[in-house]
Amino acid sequence: MTGCIRGISGSTVWVEGLKGLRLFERVRVGNAELTGEVVRLEGERAVVQVYEETTGLGINEPVKGTGSPLTVMLGPGILGAVFDGLQRPLEQLRAEMGPFISGTKEVSALDYKRSWEFHPLKSEGDELREGDAIGYVEEGAFRHLILAGASGIISWIREGSFSLGEPLARLGSGEDVYGLQEWPVRSPRPYRRKLSPSVPMITGQRVIDFFFPIPRGGTAVIPGGFGTGKTILEQTIAKFADVDIVVYVGCGERGNEMAELLEEFQTIKDPWRERRLIDRTVLVVNTSNMPVSAREASIYTAVTIGEYYRDMGYNVLLLADSVSRWAEALREISSSMEEMPGEEGYPTYLASRIFGFYERAGIVETLNGDVGSLTMILSVSPPGGDFTEPVTQASLRTAGVFLMLDTSLAHRRHFPAINWSQSYSLYQKELKKNFSEKVSSEWEDLHDRCRGLLQSEEELREIAEIVGKEGLRDEDRLLMEAVERIRTEFLCQNAYTEDAFSSPEKTLKIIKEIIRFFDDASEQIRKGILYEDILKA
Template sequence: MSELKMGFVTMVNGPVIRGSSMGSFGMREMVHIGSLGLLGEVIRLEDDEALIQVYDDTQGLKVGEPIRGTGRSLSITLGPGLIGGFFDGIGRPLERLMESQGIYITPGAQVEQLDLDARWDVTVTARRGQMVSPGTVVAEVQETPLMVHRIMVPPGVEGEVVEVQPSGSLRTRDWVVKVADGSGRVTPVHLAQSWPVRMPRPYRERLLPNEPLVTGQRVIDGLFPIAKGGTAAIPGGFGTGKTVTQHQLAKWSEAQVVVYIGCGERGNEMTDVLEEFPVLEDPRSGRPLMERTILIANTSNMPVAAREASIYTGITIAEYFRDMGYHVALMADSTSRWAEALREISGRLEEIPAEEGFPAYLPSRLAEFYERAGRVITLGGETGSVTIIGAVSPPGGDFTEPVTRHTKRYIRCFWGLDKSLANARHFPAISWLDSYSEYAREVEDWFAAQVDPRWKDLRTRASQILAEDNKIQQIIRLVGEDVLPDEQKLVAFTAFLIKNGYLQQSAFGPDAYSPPSKGFAILDRIIYFHDRCEGLIKKGVPLSLIKGHESVEAMAHLRELPADDIRAFDDHKRRLDAHIERVARERTAASTGR
């Protein structure tokens, strides 16, 4: 019936076209345009006319060419074959596109999102006569050595299993079980299913975000933690390390599945990702990281409309694996480029612009995206989560520009990158003054139980020292450090140890991943030193007598020790205690004249 629906191109304006005779088409319906079959989506209907955003290059498209309806909305095929794949913004596999089209994507190129003829070793878990409902797992596929792909009954299907395929080799296009509902209608459940990307996948119940997503980055896990199912933004100017920080989180966070969206980024950055991720080693299993990663690449030279769709494609894939009971981390790099795509399309539509030319619906679109994060009870009764971490690229590092400002309304974790820290080669360049996490209070019970009961107190003490040091540094810039009393010199020195010995962390080498236990041990040692020195200074001991010992200087290098080298940490504590005790005894002896 959809073949009967046909309109005609009446205007071409870059990625936006107008069609006539479109009265029978639906809002958000996918269409094929012209002789090349360019893929488009209806975004406005006006009587018999429609505006369509096109996901291909419209160069050469002519007025009068036909527009054919498909009867469905923009969807992604979900099933075995997603893990380890590279896809474009609308879910087309880039490797198969290159095989059929070459290194450039030909306008109108069509290829199946998954290889429907690929064979998988399927273990069918459902049985004949079993009552199933949406989310029920009916089969499993060992998609990679790290990932078991669970075949679930799709939403809207429930009833009795009336037919079951035997376990063994099945194609992606094959059905696994057939389900009969109360009216006798039989629905096959295939290895692959389709889902519209702009529609959130359903779940049973949303849970509180009270379990942290451990990232292995001390500045995050220690000061600004994020919860599983949480939302975070990484804003920063050019060169501050947004992409590298997201790479670190993709590599080292304890998420079971990583979906990385390169949304409008430079081609060389996505090339680095495509070359680096396949050879990276998963820290927990030793297997290649790509065995639990999905990459979506929509670079700045790809069609702008596909960039707008890319984050919906990515979040739908993330929700699909969440529904299997996995904890998924989604990296969007960057939402600023996505917002720029919205702005360009809005301009082509001649909509009234809001601030800085962005459309008035920018906040609602950001909200729709970030609201799809969460830790939930799935329809199948499992616990899964989608954590969204979006990079923001404010022009000139201005955090008051619209994308950053509106993003802050919908996220609860803000990791602001500081240009001065990046210039000083302090990485991650996450500002301890501008950043915040609203999850800290909700995850403190987990850290108290799993790491140390004093986690909250140490975090609070470190934040207070860094805030006080910020005031002291202003005085130092005016009059120098020599005129300060020893109490303030101690605060400045302790802050120096926190910044360089705790917060600073190399993205390469053995310190690239730091478990919370190691980070806590380092911070505990620094705060312990501060408290001991504070007591000695009150008794009149000069700070200069305490600072000049190798055990004190070594605190700035404890991060270089292996996390499991407990003996080295204990040995340092003994040397530090011995030094402080010796200074205290010598001062006492000097004051009593002995």
């Protein structure tokens, strides 16, 4: 069935004459067969969002339905790949089309020619339920479970080498089970139930792990103005976080940053395993030089891949830089569809879309009975550093951890520039307990002491500004000195040195030393020793 283009505005195309289309169905647009998605239906008229460059597209060109929604291909071979927003492997695109990717090319997300070794976990006659693992393949260091998409009795199952186009098992109903499945990007993958996040995901950033811990399955947002260190923080966490698999989305940001990241990941070693980082990483790239509309789809492509590995019982971390660029793409699409604009021109459904996306994070009991988690850390770039704008506000309402980057800290080159009085973690209490049990019973106490010192110093600073530091009492000058040490030796972490990653043990050791210095010196002051003499000692 073929329809016809009646109007074009940017990446939005009006189509007529296509019967039986469904909302969010994938369509092929124009002679070039560009990938598009039906975003509105009115009888036989449809509004289609095209995810590729529409330059050259003409009126009256044909549009074809595909009968299925926009999907992600899920199967072995995803790890280590670099995809664009529509899950096309960039390497292959570049090899076939050169550096200027026009997007007309249909390229398979995964390699059908590659052969994999299948190890069955079920046998003939076994009953299979949806979500059960029928077997696995070794994907690098990981056991990649092949999860059944249907239920039934196994009438036949393979063992040994296969390629992605071949069936691995057959059910009594005649349905085949493949090592590859397609999943609609906009539908969350199912699980048995959500669990409550209670285990910390170690980021290796002292200020986060100590003050604003992120649990496995939690959501953290990092809003920050221009140049406050969002990208460096996201990338540093991507390298060091204590998780199995990392999905990194470069969403509307600079292309060269992604190129550098890729190069680094290919060379540096995974700090938790004897492998290269890239072997446990998936990169989804839709940088500022690529079509804006695919950017809207890119974060869904990434989250679906994340859920897929979660369903195998892995701890997955999704990082996106930045959600604001995704929201801007949404705004552009909405305005070209002539929808009624809401606050600052964003569509009225912005907050519900953001909520729906963040909701896909979580720690879950999978259909298979395992526990898997998908954690999200997302940067937000509010224009002009104004945190009252809609994307920051909607993120703030839904995320459990809020890491606010502070322009004045960044100016002083205090990195990560996380403002410790305005950021928060809703999980602080629970995770603090967990660190106390796993790392040291002193964790909680040191945390509270450190917080107390920072607070007292804030009040003192106002006085010091009036009377000058020299006008303060000795114990107050000592407190200011201790907090200065907390700031420079504990809260600051240079991403370009060995200190980029701090284990919880190291974090504890540093803060313990500073607090001990403060306690010892306080004791000496009480004994009448002068502050100057203590510092000299």
